Amino acid sequence: MEEGPGFPFFLPKGMVVRNELENFWRQVHQKNGYKEIKTPIILNEALWHRSGHWDHYKENMYFTKIDEQDYAVKPMNCPGGILVYKSQMHSYRELPLRLGELGLVHRHEISGALHGLMRVRCFTQDDAHIFMLPSQIKDEVLGVINLIDHIYKLFGFEYHVELSTRPEDSMGSDEDWENATNALIDALNAAGLEYKINEGDGAFYGPKIDFHLKDCLGRTWQCGTIQLDFQMPERFDLHYIGEDGEKHRPVMIHRVIFGSIERFIGILIEHYAGAFPTWLAPVQVKILPVTDRANEYARQLEEKLKESGIRVEADLRNEKIGYKIREAQLQKVPYMLILGDKEVEASNVSVRSRKDGDMGAMSVEDFISKIKEEIDKK
Ligand SMILES: [Zn+2]
Known part of the structure; x- marks a missing residue:
């Protein structure tokens, strides 16, 4: 400046x-x-x-x-x-x-x-x-x-x-x-x-x-x-x-x-061309509800991840899921959690990793322990 x-x-x-x-x-x-x-x-x-x-x-x-x-x-x-x-x-x-x-x-x-x-x-x-x-x-x-x-x-x-x-x-x-x-x-x-x-x-x-x-x-x-x-x-x-x-x-x-x-x-x-490893990434996880029916669950999940010390943002805008995913990809966020009706029903998350692509559904606890282990190991 x-x-x-x-x-x-x-x-x-x-x-x-x-x-x-x-x-x-x-x-x-x-x-x-x-x-x-x-x-x-x-x-x-x-x-x-x-x-x-x-x-x-x-x-x-x-x-x-x-x-x-x-x-x-x-x-x-x-x-x-x-x-x-x-x-x-x-x-x-x-x-x-x-x-x-x-x-x-x-x-x-x-x-x-x-x-x-x-x-x-x-x-x-x-x-x-x-x-x-x-x-x-x-x-x-x-x-x-x-x-x-x-x-x-x-x-x-x-x-x-x-x-x-x-x-x-x-x-x-x-x-x-x-x-x-x-x-x-x-x-x-x-x-x-x-x-x-x-x-x-x-x-x-x-x-x-x-x-x-x-x-x-x-x-x-x-x-x-x-x-x-x-x-x-x-x-x-x-x-x-x-x-x-x-x-x-x-x-x-x-x-x-x-x-x-x-x-x-x-x-x-x-x-890193902006793609920081998870421990350094300014935002580590983006939560992306597919429709606003999942917004409430997205908010709860955001709280839970924050309490675990994870840097997380929920994208609750009324945009198409494809658009939200592309934007998170451009921001090089290490993990996206995609929440549709199925995930709300089962209280789990569908995980998409920047590095490994689609990782399928897993429980919230499993995701938290997985990402925390990765952060600790650096
Ligand atoms: Zn000196």
Whole structure:
């Protein structure tokens, strides 16, 4: 919208997809030992000097003033995650500490570069920062690689991997960069992943592994990244208490899997050509009475499905059944329940699936348990 170029709006159906994705993200991260945090969108300018964003990323940032003081709108979630780590003492026993954040970031893009959900000025990263002992690097990177593999496969994406090395505009010593790059190569080899090298395309604070998705049209999209960072722990003077009772420097991973939630949804819409799997579909079931004699039953059924947590709409318009079916097909609704006199009489439903076509009559309970199982399995 012209009131916010590059600032996307989410309408109700898009919001359903987004919430499902975020819920799924939370579930899978909890299972994998992540803790969720939320950090502020606006933080003072001194923080961005310390993080290096001021020197290396200022062109892409927005600024504001509060009480005469200079503040910046975060373009990345890292400094917030680091402040959370720093807010407490840590023992080596607590590491690795995996802090996840669905963090809203703003980055300036020139208006000519904006493109639908694919290139925007504000988006939510499914971010996480992992703080760990140097000896844990390989296992942690491998863990993230496996998590990304699991998630991409669930959506039916193939992917390839690239290793991005030190860019010209960067901070840190040659030795740190070499160690970090070698650690990523070790993990890639351990995962048995082939990779291509992307010279000079790393982040300013460390090298990264990029995951490039291939959608069903054969186009590729860079989504996931795993970045290894020895610099920020130094800049922010992070430490943990080691087995020897002394202070030591942790190593950090920055990682995203979807990348930007907004862009990932854009990719999914095209990948599925609008035919979302049942767990993501904004409307999962359409109830279609053949005549208005079935309307009352349709209403009761709609209530019952809603109570079971299913996203359902009853189409009670006075239209021919063929017309209602075609419309539901165009909307790519996963299931239609067709209710004629026979179904009202027997208190059952005739099921038509987007994928498998006519599935015949079944009891309401059987349909509910079938669709719920499908939603749970994803
Ligand atoms: Zn980060």
